[in-house]
Amino acid sequence: MTETPRDIQDDCGGEASTVANKAVLEGIAALQSNFQLFKSEIVEAIDNRLDQISTSIRAELTALKKETDVSISAMKSTMDDQAKTMAELERSATFTSDTVSQLQKDVEKLTSSVLQLTEKCTDLESRSRQQNLRILNIKEGxxxxxxxxxxxxxxxxxxxxxxxxxxxxxxxxxxRKRSDNSAKDLLRNRPEVRFGFLYPAKLRVTYNGEEKYFTDPVKAISFAEQHFGDGNVSTS
Structure with missing residues (x-):
């Protein structure tokens, strides 16, 4: 069979079209390969980044957990101490309340006893004075x-x-100690004699314009007896 020019042209065009399609397919395949490679790289990069982020987050969470555990332990210890303190305060308050209650009862009993004793003492004192006499103005001696x-x-x-x-x-x-007024008794009721006491403990006697001072009662009595011992001594 003899080929015509049209047939030849169609064959050339078909071959060219096949080559072009093949090139396109190869380009698409290469593009798909590149895309898959790019996709793999992106996925790998994302996975690596996620691993880094996960590791960092895990480390931060671990550190935060440690800090939280320490804080919780300290808080728990503080709460335990406060609970012990509260328990001690409650025991102390209970003991104090019981002690105060007992003291109040004791005070009431003692108050009642004191009142009874006071009444008894008053009664005994009154009874002891029923037959007592006090006599005044009896001259000493x-x-x-x-x-x-x-x-x-x-x-x-x-x-x-x-x-x-x-x-x-x-x-x-x-x-009360008996006073020794012998010298004063000898000098009393004599208008020509003036006497008085000077501090400290001096007896001053003025007689015939002359003053004498005595610090010894014996000498004063001797002076008075020497000059006025005539029996006219007032003892009032």
């Missing part, structure tokens, strides 16, 4: 040579006009 009880018994009998002597259990003067 009046009872000399006699028992105080006998002296008071005779004094009361005479003063109250009693038929018999009253029974005196005890008698005594007030607890």
């Amino acid at each position: 009046e009872e000399t040579g006699r028992k105080a009880t006998d002296f008071i018994a005779h004094l009361l009998k005479n003063a109250l006009s009693l038929e018999t002597l009253p029974l005196i259990d005890r008698a005594h003067r007030s607890l």
